[in-house]
Amino acid sequence: MNLLIVGHPLRFDKIKNELKNNFNEIEAEYIEYWNYSSTDDLLKYIRNNEGSIDALLFTGELAFNWFNASMFPDIISDYIYKDSGSLLKMLLHALFKGLDISKISIDSYSKDLIYEAYEEIELNKDSQNIYICPKYTYQENTYSEEVYFFHKKNFYEKKVSCCFTAISPVYEKLSNDNIPCFLFQPTRDVIRNTLLKLQLKHSIKVNEYSQIVAISLEIDLPDEESIINKDEYQIILENMNVSKQVYIFAQKIEAAVQEVNFRGFMLFSTKKILETETDNLQKFDIFKMVNENTLSTISVGVGYGKTARESRYYANLGLIKAKKHGGNKAFILYDIKTIVGPIDYLKKSKAKISSNKIDGKLLKIAEKCEISINTIFKLYTIVQQQKKDCFTSHELAKYFGTTPRTMYRIVNKLEQNGFAEFVGKKIVSDTGRPSRLIKICIY
CATH class of the missing domain: 1.10.10.10 (Winged helix-like DNA-binding domain superfamily/Winged helix DNA-binding domain)
Structure with missing residues (x-):
């Protein structure tokens, strides 16, 4: 997938690291963009290269919203969202600097998200002096100026001890004024999930004609030092228990099941049913079912194809890749070049995962x-x-x-x-x- 990343360079390094470590199949290009009144050069570049750009990723919501009116309908686009984890990180930095986090000025975060973060650290939201920047209208280049003056006014009137912002130009201006301020930086999980979502959207779009889906699933071998490995009868019982979960899941996605060997299964379903039941592959219940009802882990490959043979081939390739990354991982192959993974569905579902230790x-x-x-x-x-x-x-x-x-x-x-x-x-x-x-x- 060819990805064009647009935004302030302060956020590029984290995205580059995530792409390097987990998304080798994505080719990325970076364009610096934060002057929201001037989009002509960027629009011209995208128009001239539309055929080679698969997806657009904006480093922040403001750039995304500013550019949204001029979006190209054939190019998938998204932005890196804000979560309570990134706000907690900023609050922690403020505490380390000895600042009073009960008196802050903040923009771009919703009231609910702010209160959620304060509840996480067991601070009563009602006893805090939190000044939340209103949602100004996006007009010319005045938006960041209005946000900047909002923070500056609160600080000089001694209402707050520091300012939190998600807008890079605002952060730079406040820093130049020697006003204590902190810039939103997305967590690795947020960047990873956003990239994965873009990748999945692109893959679904590219392979809308691939109607048959195969799922190659294998029970991972227990560690040689595992207590289960010393009881052959228990291994048989355990595999039967996993098999039960596989058949329950197969019924849910209306799949035909073929037992490949004592530890392996091949499931065949349709693109429409699988993506409906898995929320476009955002969740995969079989991992949670096996985790909650057995002591085993599984590896899964999902393959799309125009024929059963093609989808089975890609599913088996996905399984081989998943097994190399340890237990409870999945790879999705839409074709030989469009690969998504490794995906840790247990982590995505926030399920209780057993330790990585043996047994x-x-x-x-x-x-x-x-x-x-x-x-x-x-x-x-x-x-x-x-x-x-x-x-x-x-x-x-x-x-x-x-x-x-x-x-x-x-x-x-x-x-x-x-x-x-x-x-x-x-x-x-x-x-x-x-x-x-x-x-x-x-x-």
Whole structure:
């Protein structure tokens, strides 16, 4: 994809680093642009090179809005948005400089986003003196001047200790006046997500005629030191559990499933159904399903094509690439040159991800409950073998091969740490009191 990046050079370095580290398939060109009253040169350049520009990325919302009226409908465009994380970073810098962040002047951020950031650091928004710059009309080159005077007035009237801005010319003018100010700088995640979104939009547009989609999915091999690797029966159970999640997902996207081998699957669906169910590939539920219901990780390749053979070929190439990047990664291939990835869908969905350590999910439970990892694994195995997760302590003791007293202590520790819960009572015999029924939640 050929990408033209437009904006102030202060933001170019971070974008260059992200492209270099994660988007080798994107060819980028940079044009400095911050004089919003003069768009003629930029318009002329884009018009002359329209055939070779696949997408436009603006470094800020102001440049995007100013240029929006003159947009070329055939070129995909977007800007780097602002989030609470970037605002928190500016607040932190202000604190390090000894400035009072309860008295600030700020532009370009919505009231909700500002209050969200203050709530994150447990500061009461009602006790802060926050002056939010109004949304002025975009007219000629007066917008940045109006924002500059808004901040300058607040500072010289001693209403604020510092100013936060997302507009580079405003930042430069305030800095020249020796007014404490901070410029919005997007986080790496924001830049990465924006680039990925542009890439996906371009790929969908380029491949609108590719109607068949293949998904090549493989269960990643457990680490050779993993506790699962020492139990062949458990490996079989675990793979069956993942297989169950694959078939549930396949039903959701109305896909035909072919089991390639004991650990691999090939799913065939249509472009329309897959993109509808995955919100244009912004989410991919199979990763979350496997993460929440098994101890395994998966690698996925998605291939588009005009024929089943073509889509299958691209899906397998995507799988090979995904496996090289570790577990829970995906690559999407629209053709041999249009490749998106690696995509970490678990990170995008903010799902609880187990540690990168060997047997990370089991280890986390074991450490929190102060129980050996072997005990946790054995309980997990019992749940899988019995195909249920609710037991009395006596039943668990019998399956585990220990005394009810010992099992009661184990269950008690799990319950105290949220990995087991009381769900009712069960009458075990005609005489005696009902036994507590405990649900095991070690997923």
